[in-house]
Amino acid sequence: MNQDGICCHLCGHERLTTIAGYEARHCITSDCRPWRKGGRLAICPTCHCVQKIIDEIWQQEVDEIYKVYQINYQNNGKEPLVFDSASGMVLPRSKRLLQCLESQLHFPKMGNLLDIGCGNGSWLHTFNQFAPQWSLTGTELNDITRSHVEKINGVKAFHTCPPFEIAGTFDLITIIEVLEHIPNPKDFLMKLSDKLESNGLLILEFPNYLEDPFDLLVADHCTHFTPSTIKEIIPEQYEIITIATHWIPKKISVVACKRKAHKKTVTPKKEPLSLDSVTQAIKWLEATFDHFSRLPVKGPLGVFGTGIAATWLACELEDKVDFFVDEDLGRINKTFMNRPVYTPSDLPENSHVLIAQPFPLAQKIHHRLAKFGATFYLPPPPQ
Ligand SMILES: [Zn+2]
Structure with missing residues (x-):
């Protein structure tokens, strides 16, 4: 869908293409607090930059977020x-x-x-x-x-x-x-x-x-x-x-x-078209939620991490999540989103832990944690 009247904030192009499905997902603040659904994500057909639609609504939301911002x-x-x-x-x-x-x-x-x-x-x-x-x-x-x-x-x-x-x-x-x-x-x-x-x-x-x-x-x-x-x-x-x-x-x-006139500049590797990448990314997030929400889990359910991805998954799964797991010792024995944060070596008996991270990273985390007594679940691989 084209969004008329809102310019790309990078190149000034006047019609951005909105990314379908994004508005259905919960958003998160960058200091890891739950935020509302209904965000608007778009891509510029000229400069291919993926961006939020920057209008008065976005500006008001950001002002609200920064007013109580608490880093880490x-x-x-x-x-x-x-x-x-x-x-x-x-x-x-x-x-x-x-x-x-x-x-x-x-x-x-x-x-x-x-x-x-x-x-x-x-x-x-x-x-x-x-x-x-x-x-x-x-x-x-x-x-x-x-x-x-x-x-x-x-x-x-x-x-x-x-x-x-x-x-x-x-x-x-x-x-x-x-x-x-x-x-x-x-x-x-x-x-x-x-x-x-x-x-x-x-x-x-x-x-x-x-x-x-x-x-x-x-x-x-x-x-x-x-x-x-x-x-x-x-x-x-x-x-x-x-x-x-x-x-x-x-x-x-x-x-x-x-810039010094005689120097050559670095050329990054060729990437897939941004519209394809961002559409796939949103589909993968949907698939991740779908996969984790349908698991036939019997026992305490935890989410790995206390960052952006964990906050998002806990928002999406609502009251299904009982605890968080973190490897950073400074973050454990505290509560996060009103749930306890455990170290991997101290999980409740018969625990099930969802690793909501990009797939390659989730595999590495799983490799590190597999020795601990819980059942761990990976997100689906990217399509
Ligand atoms: Zn642009």
């Missing part, structure tokens, strides 16, 4: 852990990102960093431990995390104004899990280029819906990027150095610098 409340503000199946290592997400960046880039001993949408300062804290002589600046939409961030070593300033209004320029600008929240991200990045030193670096990280269809359900994410669409969105003021999909599971990480 499942573990008192601590960021999620990343499980690296190859090395078996478990690291906080910002440490993992820094490790990957360090393997590719040389950071000078001193410099200044601007972190846009710094939340409670997890990345600033990690960066300070790595480069204690850098001067750090964070921005947020409001003052909720100001006192917390200002106490982090190395932090010189915290702003709630748009980043373009901050005085001076920066050697490194980071936008981690933020770009997907910003309407018209191309324009935003274009204006931001004035804040980047001529030899400075821009680092972006955001969800990859091709690897994580659950991201489409996040009400306050207005753009759902892929490696190809991000290339279209990064304005000509920048040169892309790296687009990585393996640094952080389910995320795209991008490193860019200011």
Whole structure:
């Protein structure tokens, strides 16, 4: 169905194609709280970007979400852990990102960093431990995390104004899990280029819906990027150095610098047409709900995780879910959505646990958890 009168917020095309079936699914907020059904997801026939329909209704919903936003409340503000199946290592997400960046880039001993949408300062804290002589600046939409961030070593300033209004320029600008929240991200990045030193670096990280269809359900994410669409969105003021999909599971990480005329830019791998990908992703979410809701389970029913996907599945299954299971020890022995959170080694007898994660990741999790005394269920493989 074509949605007249609503422009693509990336390229300005005037007729977006809405994705059927999306409105029937529950939405979730990006801080993992249940949200309403009835969201509107669309794709632009020109730039192929998957996006929410950004109108007054969406803007009001987002204002409502941000008013009570509590980042990583499942573990008192601590960021999620990343499980690296190859090395078996478990690291906080910002440490993992820094490790990957360090393997590719040389950071000078001193410099200044601007972190846009710094939340409670997890990345600033990690960066300070790595480069204690850098001067750090964070921005947020409001003052909720100001006192917390200002106490982090190395932090010189915290702003709630748009980043373009901050005085001076920066050697490194980071936008981690933020770009997907910003309407018209191309324009935003274009204006931001004035804040980047001529030899400075821009680092972006955001969800990859091709690897994580659950991201489409996040009400306050207005753009759902892929490696190809991000290339279209990064304005000509920048040169892309790296687009990585393996640094952080389910995320795209991008490193860019200011454009120098003679350099070649990175070309991402060819992707299937976005309309096919997003239609398949929504069908897979429907099939996942259908599969899990029909299982003939007798015994306590749990959902793996306490993130976006687990929140969504618990909303869809309503009162069928008795508990959650999490491998992050900081998240256990608490309640989440009014249910207990157990560690895999401490599950109730005769438990059944649904692993609502993208299929390849669900297989890895199942492999790790199979030794524990419960029956685990995977989502259907992608069609
Ligand atoms: Zn467009």
